[in-house]
Amino acid sequence: MVELDRKNFDAEVLEAEGLVLVDFWGQSCEPCKALMPHIHALEEKYGDKIKFASLDISKGRRVAMAQGVAGLPAIYIYKDGVMIDDLRGDDATAAAIEEMIKKHV
Amino acid sequence: MSKIYDVIIVGGGPAGLSAGLYAGRAKLDTLILEKAKVGGQIVTTDEIENYPGSISDETGPKLIERMVDQINNFGVELRHEEVTGFDFSDKIKVVTTPQENYQAKSVILATGAVPRKLDCPGEKKFTGRGVSYCATCDAAFYEDLEIYVIGGGDTAVEEACYLTKFARKVYVVHRRDELRAAKSIQDKAFANDKIEFIWDSVVKEISGEEGVVDRMVLHNRKTGEDTEILADEDDGIFGVFVLVGYIPETKTFENLITLDEGGYIDAKEDLLTNQEGVFAAGDIRGKVLRQVVTATSDGAIAAIQAEKYIEENF
Numbered sequence: 232m233v234e235l236d237r238k239n240f241d242a243e244v245l246e247a248e249g250l251v252l253v254d255f256w257g258q259s260c261e262p263c264k265a266l267m268p269h270i271h272a273l274e275e276k277y278g279d280k281i282k283f284a285s286l287d288i289s290k291g292r293r294v295a296m297a298q299g300v301a302g303l304p305a306i307y308i309y310k311d312g313v314m315i316d317d318l319r320g321d322d323a324t325a326a327a328i329e330e331m332i333k334k335h336v
Numbered sequence: 337m338s339k340i341y342d343v344i345i346v347g348g349g350p351a352g353l354s355a356g357l358y359a360g361r362a363k364l365d366t367l368i369l370e371k372a373k374v375g376g377q378i379v380t381t382d383e384i385e386n387y388p389g390s391i392s393d394e395t396g397p398k399l400i401e402r403m404v405d406q407i408n409n410f411g412v413e414l415r416h417e418e419v420t421g422f423d424f425s426d427k428i429k430v431v432t433t434p435q436e437n438y439q440a441k442s443v444i445l446a447t448g449a450v451p452r453k454l455d456c457p458g459e460k461k462f463t464g465r466g467v468s469y470c471a472t473c474d475a476a477f478y479e480d481l482e483i484y485v486i487g488g489g490d491t492a493v494e495e496a497c498y499l500t501k502f503a504r505k506v507y508v509v510h511r512r513d514e515l516r517a518a519k520s521i522q523d524k525a526f527a528n529d530k531i532e533f534i535w536d537s538v539v540k541e542i543s544g545e546e547g548v549v550d551r552m553v554l555h556n557r558k559t560g561e562d563t564e565i566l567a568d569e570d571d572g573i574f575g576v577f578v579l580v581g582y583i584p585e586t587k588t589f590e591n592l593i594t595l596d597e598g599g600y601i602d603a604k605e606d607l608l609t610n611q612e613g614v615f616a617a618g619d620i621r622g623k624v625l626r627q628v629v630t631a632t633s634d635g636a637i638a639a640i641q642a643e644k645y646i647e648e649n650f
Contacts, residue, residue, distance in 0.1 A: 233438060259474040261380055261397055265373035269416075288476060296477065299547040302464035303473045315374065319464030321450075326418070326434065 232274060233284040237291040243284055245312045248283040250281040250335060255289045255295050262323075263304040269325035270306075273332060280336040281308070308335055340439045341367045343642045344431050346419050347446035347585075349376025350628045351618025352401040354635025354644075355444050360410025362643045367438065369431065375400030376448045377582070377619075378628055380470045382498055387628050397411030399628070412421075422589050424611045427649070442613040445589065445601065446635065449581055449582035449619045449626070454486065457548075457580070466549025467542060467576045471495035474575070475502045482568065483575040484509055484552065486539055492579035493517035493525045499577065500530040509534045509554060537563075538574070543649035548573045557589040584620050596622040607638045613645050 233243055235253065244251050254270050256263035274283040288295045288303065298307065298314065304323045308316045308331060316331050342358050348370030354448050359366040373379055381396035390399065407414070417433035423444070423475045451469040453459060461499055466472040475498065476477045483503040485496040488510035494517070496508050508515075508525070514534045515522050540553040540562060552565035552574075567574045584600045586593070594610040596602040600623075603609050603616040617634035619626045 257473065257476060259382075259476070260470075261375070262373050262473065278351070292477060293480070294411070296548070299465055301474070301477045301548055301575070302468045303468050303470075305464050319471065322463075324418070325416075 232271065233282065235284050235286040235291065235294075235298055237294045240286065240291060240294045242271070243282075244309055245310050247282065247309070248311055249327065251309045252281055252332065253307045253309065254283070254285040255288060255300045255303060255307070256285060256300075257303050261305040265330075266325065269328070273325075273329060277332050277336055281332060306331070310335070340428060340441065341365050342646055343442045343444060343639070344369065344429075344438055344440040345446055346431065347376065347445060347618070347620075348414060349448045349449055349618060349631065350400075350403065350622075351448070351631035351635040351638075352376075352379060352444070352446035353407055354380075354632035355446060355617055355639040356407040356412040356414075356635075357403070357410065358636045358639030360407055360412040360644065362567060362639065364639070364643060364646070366412045367440070368412060368414045368622075369417050369433065370414065370499050371416070374404060374414070380472050382472050382626065383494075390552065396459055406465040412614055419588055420514045420590060424592055424614055427613075429613065441646050442615070443619055444615045444617055444632075444635075444638045444642060445593070445609070446617040446638070447585040447588075447620050448631075449584050451578065452581045452583050454539050454578055454580065456541055458538050458544075460537075460551045462542050462576075463543060465547060466544060466573055467578060469578055470579055471498055471579075474577075475499055478503045478575045480504050481571050483507070483577060484534075484565070485577045485579060486510075487579040487581070488512060488515040488517060489548065489579070489581060490517045490521055491571065491581075492577075493521045495577065495579055496531055497521075497524050497528055499575075500528055502529070503575070506531050507534055508532070509539065511538050511557060513558075529554065542576060545575075549576055550574070552576060582619065582626075598622060599607070605637075607634060613642075613649065615641050 342364035421432040423430040489619040536558040540555040601616040615638040617638040618631040
């Protein structure tokens with residue numbers, strides 16, 4: 232899992248080739264923390280086909296907001312630097328995220 | 337399908353965890369199924385002042401962590417699976433998840449409630465893009481920005497106070513001309529000079545040009561007037577925190593269990609439902625006060641009722 236911040240976000244996500252999943256989360260977001268082990272499990276399963284990354288919004292609030300993220304949890308999938316799919320809030324369940332990944336890998 | 341549990345508890349909030357504690361201590365073979373975060377609604381609460389015996393600076397997550405530690409000591413199994421259906425037609429009941437069909441002698445329904453939505457145009461589209469249902473999750477995005485809290489109950493007014501730690505201004509939009517929140521919470525809010533109230537108003541529409549919320553239309557129910565609210569140009573966004581109460585999470589069993597007219601499980605103090613061996617605990621049942629303290633109380637009673645039922649019937 233690549234840990235993102237305001238400095239490496241562009242290079243790791245927006246300028247990256249192929250598929251990147253970004254898990255936007257925060258220390259005080261309990262639903263995000265509950266989701267985290269599931270994201271790690273999905274990385275085990277699909278990590279060879281899609282790069283997994285996470286952004287703690289305290290390390291890049293403006294970066295997140297520039298991506299249209301103003302609420303957590305938010306899971307985005309980028310392809311060649313362009314966001315192609317997302318899940319937010321209650322919709323971001325482990326099962327729904329796996330379905331979203333399967334659509335694109 | 338193989339093992340038969342004594343009791344399966346559906347929902348891992350305070351009611352479910354308390355039921356787990358009592359069932360575990362009673363040496364019942366117990367499984368708790370929780371679809372998302374253990375602790376339910378209370379883990380998004382930053383401050384708990386009214387749970388008897390809470391330590392100072394008690395937060396929802398810390399309280400739940402101790403509850404989970406406690407049940408772990410009694411061998412209760414906790415799995416993160418979403419229950420999709422039930423079969424209560426036989427003496428051995430079946431609880432279905434995408435992973436498994438679980439069997440149990442008794443079932444405790446502690447599924448709780450989820451935040452109510454506004455059901456106005458733009459709400460769904462802008463969820464996570466300015467529309468939020470969780471103050472602790474999303475407050476940090478609104479550092480020095482403006483926030484509109486929709487609602488007038490305990491949660492809405494309490495969270496409005498919390499959000500003033502981040503936002504430069506918090507407006508509380510309430511459909512009536514007085515708050516429903518407890519007097520002590522109201523006093524705190526009225527004394528906070530970052531909070532302003534917009535009375536008799538409901539949200540008619542939420543929209544945004546740049547993919548985030550920058551416009552909202554409020555409708556005044558008394559004057560019939562509509563007011564357009566636009567984001568400050570430098571801000572480009574404002575937050576809309578929807579805290580307008582809860583709706584019971586009954587969709588997986590609404591055809592099997594008798595509900596009251598409010599949509600909650602019709603169970604009295606004995607927590608019996610219309611199905612033998614199936615009990616209700618916590619926010620999911622019709623009651624006058626929905627708090628952690630009443631949820632944990634229900635959990636204890638439900639577990640003891642399940643134990644009694646198993647003794648008498650198996």
